[in-house]
Amino acid sequence: MKDLMESLSYLHPEGYALVEKAYEYASWAHSYQIRDSGAPYLTHLVAAAKNLSEIKVDAQTVAAALLHDILEDTLVVEKELTEEFGAEVVSLVKGVTKLNKYQFDDSITEQAENWKKMLLAVVEDARVILIKIADRLHNMRTIQFLPPQKQQSVSMETLTLYAPFAHRLGIYKWRNELEDLSFQVLYPAEYTDIKEKLEARVENNTENLREVEMLIKEKLDETKIPYKILSRPKNLYGIYKKMERQQKSFEEIEDIFGLRVITDNVENCYVILGIINTNFNLLQNSFTDYINIPKQNGYQSLHLTIISKKKAVIETQIRTDTMNQGAEYGIAAHWRYKIQATGGSASKNKSSNNAEMNLDWLKHFLEEQISSSDSKEFINSLRMECNFGRIFVFTPKNKVISLPLGATTLDFAYAIHSDIGDTFLGAKVNGKMAGINVKLKTGDVCDVLTRKNIHPTLNWLEYATSDQAKGRIRKYLREHNLLPQKSTNKPS
Numbered sequence: 001m002k003d004l005m006e007s008l009s010y011l012h013p014e015g016y017a018l019v020e021k022a023y024e025y026a027s028w029a030h031s032y033q034i035r036d037s038g039a040p041y042l043t044h045l046v047a048a049a050k051n052l053s054e055i056k057v058d059a060q061t062v063a064a065a066l067l068h069d070i071l072e073d074t075l076v077v078e079k080e081l082t083e084e085f086g087a088e089v090v091s092l093v094k095g096v097t098k099l100n101k102y103q104f105d106d107s108i109t110e111q112a113e114n115w116k117k118m119l120l121a122v123v124e125d126a127r128v129i130l131i132k133i134a135d136r137l138h139n140m141r142t143i144q145f146l147p148p149q150k151q152q153s154v155s156m157e158t159l160t161l162y163a164p165f166a167h168r169l170g171i172y173k174w175r176n177e178l179e180d181l182s183f184q185v186l187y188p189a190e191y192t193d194i195k196e197k198l199e200a201r202v203e204n205n206t207e208n209l210r211e212v213e214m215l216i217k218e219k220l221d222e223t224k225i226p227y228k229i230l231s232r233p234k235n236l237y238g239i240y241k242k243m244e245r246q247q248k249s250f251e252e253i254e255d256i257f258g259l260r261v262i263t264d265n266v267e268n269c270y271v272i273l274g275i276i277n278t279n280f281n282l283l284q285n286s287f288t289d290y291i292n293i294p295k296q297n298g299y300q301s302l303h304l305t306i307i308s309k310k311k312a313v314i315e316t317q318i319r320t321d322t323m324n325q326g327a328e329y330g331i332a333a334h335w336r337y338k339i340q341a342t343g344g345s346a347s348k349n350k351s352s353n354n355a356e357m358n359l360d361w362l363k364h365f366l367e368e369q370i371s372s373s374d375s376k377e378f379i380n381s382l383r384m385e386c387n388f389g390r391i392f393v394f395t396p397k398n399k400v401i402s403l404p405l406g407a408t409t410l411d412f413a414y415a416i417h418s419d420i421g422d423t424f425l426g427a428k429v430n431g432k433m434a435g436i437n438v439k440l441k442t443g444d445v446c447d448v449l450t451r452k453n454i455h456p457t458l459n460w461l462e463y464a465t466s467d468q469a470k471g472r473i474r475k476y477l478r479e480h481n482l483l484p485q486k487s488t489n490k491p492s
């Protein structure tokens, strides 16, 4: 409890008091219950609330997390709870309780139903899903106390439902943990295999990593720039998925871990880049500036690959604290910064509005999908949406082209062939003329029109969203001296 309250120091006093009251109330109502682990039930509630404090949610959400099982598992009824905590907290608790009614079933139809219910709840209030994921995270951390059959079904549900959701919300830290915990239950042999190999590789690389880290430290200590250096490997399930997707063995996967240099502002990111550039050999063409040109999902960082003295390849990212929060907590991080920007007061309206705003994609998606009565189709399109962030567009000859979400006709042209991109005139989408900036969606049929005397111009970069198209356009512009001086693709 002390631990939880400490992690809530960002709340204003009334919020803090609300959480304390919820804690007392939950501890009274659940007093006779214990978990399968033998621990008092309250530990689960505190753990869920603690998870949420990581992403600095408002006091109502933390209070609701402490009360999230109360209507289902105790004698407390809605009316009493409303009298004690007000309508807002109770509506969050009810949202979570409603979701609990839709237990996982192995049949795909049931699963799709779960998705729908969950999504509808999110549309009502995004905070419900955050509580539900925080709840699941703790349940996964203590899954060993469940019977084997139950472990399997809960893990399957986590892997196919909660982890993609955490991913889509950009809470990568939670996604990684949810994935690895389910992976361990569902594919124990693969899990152990990758874990052992990863540990061995970390060990073999420790010396190289340390050498590079020490030298960066030495050089940065000469400056007054604030920094910290982290090294963290990819999550195990992420490695497994990559091996599956690329049909590679563990040994063939390269970008498993590296260094992360974190500093206070953008200017210093580039100063650090300069320092690393002067003191290390970099892998050729390894530099990517995601600060100037963020990824589709808003991700920002400088990427480069250092080659150590012993020729070890060390992927390195340079980013600010804010960017790092964004990379780990996504939408939730932006939400949090919004709260901080308003003077530390966790105004519930501001924070929930902001969270809802960021869930616009979900609303649009739902509006299109909710009318669909075919559950299988629904879940397939949702999987596409959630897992991959990609769309699938057809050529007139029915070849499928996979593109990032938000891709335009121009991205499509470049995905077919760089020469087709370079001479892009326009396109026909589903038989209708479409310009360079028209966004495509899954299922569209796109026919590109080209003309030989057309060539890329600087403003094409605004219409391209895929790295491939952008890279190719930049290449053309560079070769024809059409790029403004500052945006060359190399560290200066």
Ligand code: MN
Residues within 6 Å of the ligand: 044, 068, 069, 135
């Ligand atoms: Mn629970």
